[in-house]
Amino acid sequence: MSALLQVRDLSLHYGPRVGCEDVSFDLHPGELLCIVGESGSGKSTLLNAVAAQLTPTAGSVRYRQRDGEWLELGALSEADRRRLAREEWGFVTQNPRDGLRLNVSAGANVAERLMALGMRHYSQLRATARHWLERVEIDPTRIDDAPTSFSGGMQQRLQIARTLVTQPRLVFMDEPTAGLDVSVQARILDLLRRLVNELGLAAVMVTHDLAVARLLAARTIVMQGGRVVETGLTDQILDDPQHPYTQLLVSSVLTT
Amino acid sequence: MTPRYNFAFLDEDTKRMLRRALLKAVAIPGYQVPFGSREMPLPYGWGTGGIQVTAALLGPDDVLKVIDQGADDTTNAVNIRRFFSRVAGIATTERTADATLIQTRHRIPETSLREDQILVFQVPEPEPLRTLEPREAETRTLHALADYGLMHVKLYEDIAQYGRIATSYDYPVLVDGRFLTSPSPIPKFDNPKLDRSPALMLFGAGREKRLYAIPPYTRVESLAFDDHPFELQSWEHHCALCGSNDSYLDEVVVDDSGTRMFVCSDTDYCSGHRPEARA
Numbered sequence: 001m002s003a004l005l006q007v008r009d010l011s012l013h014y015g016p017r018v019g020c021e022d023v024s025f026d027l028h029p030g031e032l033l034c035i036v037g038e039s040g041s042g043k044s045t046l047l048n049a050v051a052a053q054l055t056p057t058a059g060s061v062r063y064r065q066r067d068g069e070w071l072e073l074g075a076l077s078e079a080d081r082r083r084l085a086r087e088e089w090g091f092v093t094q095n096p097r098d099g100l101r102l103n104v105s106a107g108a109n110v111a112e113r114l115m116a117l118g119m120r121h122y123s124q125l126r127a128t129a130r131h132w133l134e135r136v137e138i139d140p141t142r143i144d145d146a147p148t149s150f151s152g153g154m155q156q157r158l159q160i161a162r163t164l165v166t167q168p169r170l171v172f173m174d175e176p177t178a179g180l181d182v183s184v185q186a187r188i189l190d191l192l193r194r195l196v197n198e199l200g201l202a203a204v205m206v207t208h209d210l211a212v213a214r215l216l217a218a219r220t221i222v223m224q225g226g227r228v229v230e231t232g233l234t235d236q237i238l239d240d241p242q243h244p245y246t247q248l249l250v251s252s253v254l255t256t
Numbered sequence: 257m258t259p260r261y262n263f264a265f266l267d268e269d270t271k272r273m274l275r276r277a278l279l280k281a282v283a284i285p286g287y288q289v290p291f292g293s294r295e296m297p298l299p300y301g302w303g304t305g306g307i308q309v310t311a312a313l314l315g316p317d318d319v320l321k322v323i324d325q326g327a328d329d330t331t332n333a334v335n336i337r338r339f340f341s342r343v344a345g346i347a348t349t350e351r352t353a354d355a356t357l358i359q360t361r362h363r364i365p366e367t368s369l370r371e372d373q374i375l376v377f378q379v380p381e382p383e384p385l386r387t388l389e390p391r392e393a394e395t396r397t398l399h400a401l402a403d404y405g406l407m408h409v410k411l412y413e414d415i416a417q418y419g420r421i422a423t424s425y426d427y428p429v430l431v432d433g434r435f436l437t438s439p440s441p442i443p444k445f446d447n448p449k450l451d452r453s454p455a456l457m458l459f460g461a462g463r464e465k466r467l468y469a470i471p472p473y474t475r476v477e478s479l480a481f482d483d484h485p486f487e488l489q490s491w492e493h494h495c496a497l498c499g500s501n502d503s504y505l506d507e508v509v510v511d512d513s514g515t516r517m518f519v520c521s522d523t524d525y526c527s528g529h530r531p532e533a534r535a
Contacts, residue, residue: 079401086403101388101409108412115412116405122415122481144416 002064004029004170004202005050010059012049018226019045023059025221025231029169032196032203034213034234036249037223043206044174046223050204051091051172052081063088066169086116090163094175096155099162100147106133106158107143113166132161136191153184157191164195173205177212189215210249214238222246264311264344270294274312274467278458281469286435287399288382293465298335303361304462306378307336310359313374313458314340319347321355326363326504326521333361352524362425364446366503366525369455371472377440379461382468384428384438404436407479415484424489430477431470439476445489445504450476493518498529 005027012019020042027033035043048054050061052073061073066088076084085091093099100109110129111119119125130140136157138150147155156176163171176192177185193216196203207213213220213234220237222230222245230243241247262268270292277291296304314320320340324332328350336359337348349355352367359376369375385395388406398406407428414422427444431437439450440459450457450470457470470476478486494501496517503525505518520526 078397082401082403104388104409104413105416107416108409111412112405112409115408116403118405120408120480120482122412122483125412126416 003027004031004064005204006060006062007050008060008062010046010049010061011057012045012054013057018042019054020049020223020226023221023223023228025228027170027202027204029202030200031219032201032205032217034217034220035204035206035223036208036210036213036220038208038249041223042226043208043223045226047172047174047204047206051089052076052084053091063170086113087166088169090166090168090171092156092159092163092171092173092176094178096147096152096159099159100155102147104146105144106138106147106150109147109158109162110165113162117166128165132165133158135195136161137187153180153188156180156188160188160192160195164199164201167199169202171201171203173203175207176205177207177209185212192216210238222249261343263316264314264340265297266294266308266311271312274308277467278309278312278469281458281467282456282471284435285471285474286431286437286468288466288468290465291467293462296462297339300463301380302332303336303359303378305460305464305467306359306361306376306462307339307460308462309376309458309460309467310336310340310357311344313357313376314344314346316344316346318356319349319354321349321352321358321524323358323360323363323365323522325361326506327523329523350524351528362441362443363504363521364442364449366520366522367528369449369453371454373455375453375455375457377442377457377459379438379440379459379466380463381426382438382459382461382464382466384426384436399435402434404430407436408481411479411481411484415481421480421484421487427486428479430479432474433477435468436479437468437470443489443504444478444486447476447478447486448488452476491518495520495526495529498526499531500526500529 003026008024010023011021023046035046037043049056063071063073065071107129110132111125114125130143133140133143138154138157147158177188217234220234221228224245230237230246237246238250241250273292277289281289296307322333322337324330340346341348352365357374361378383395385398385406388410389395411421425443426438426441427447429437429439439447452473454472456472459468480486491505495505497519500520504521506521508517508519510517
């Protein structure tokens, strides 16, 4: 099977400081890849560079579109980049307030991406929004409530609904469960795992939580100081870490 | 005419700058052209944008009409009309048919306009997406990419809250199938008059420093949903003064016990339709 995303020798420097350095990986359709590492290790930088939200200093990111054509993201125009982000990708931010439109209702938040794609039938928009609220376990009677009246976990689920409603092929997630309490985290992870399986999504997820990686990801990349120190099957990495830093990460989880 | 001022108040270089911006605006229907808005002898919000456009267009033979909410006899209209008769010495009128240039706040005259007339709108907020997207750089990008899904978010919210599109003025339009445009705060009743109008329509926002235009016979489409089409306001009443049932009516409270009457908002149209005028 051919890859969906090819990252080759990707580097991003903030002036003299290194964001990420020489990162290469492939992502296949339907695969969920986790990027783990401590705070400041370049995970989010890498994610943003891959999602074309930051411009890399060197290296290339290639993406295979629905029609099978390969796109070099560095050479993409602003218009094409936005079209991809609108039609084929989704981005879930750590803080749902960054990803949601807080001054409009939950239903409008879910329907916004559909309207951006040109859907102009109110009843259909509404039915789709209601359906997706149900899918992320939000009571559909709250469709007209403002997201500010939702709890943190509900807001995050709303953001997931808003992102997935257009059935993207590739979703980027930046610590979607950080800042939530453990039981809410578990529900959201459970939800994500189910949706990813049902929709056959490919996803790149950044997390500092190894348990999240174990639960969701088939493959994991471990980063330290902007570089990839280890990459492989998640179970392999967590059960038999080779690199001293990974060993440290894994052991620190076990001892707490 | 007061001799201390240049003709129509503004100096010739400023008028030239305004005309160049207006030419660009006409060339790209609905596109907001930045311009160097000047300090005018009236406060922002009173029509500084419209008054600068009018000043740039006026010639000695022009006949000016000024409308404020449909009326010729309200403060804003009287002041601006007197201003131009003082600084340009031009003729003014209250009759739509006699005017060559009409500056307006919040209405389009009921009387059909002609090819030899120009309508100048005073615009408080030229950016229709502003309430949804506060960043200017972002709204400009959205215009450049014709990425207008956001506007429907507002209409969606209207229907979700009120069961219908409750926006009744400043109703967003798509000009020539390309640029999302604010028609200025005219009632949506007037939106159909924008579509393929024989008269040139110019819009000036003084505080926001933007000009835009709808050239004659340009297609102007009011946004809507497939299952919630664009609808006009309608009244169960006729105008209490002229009996008209096809013009935009104002509801006026006439005494302390809450008695109301409905009258035409367009005073010129109303006076022309009264029984004594028709006889």
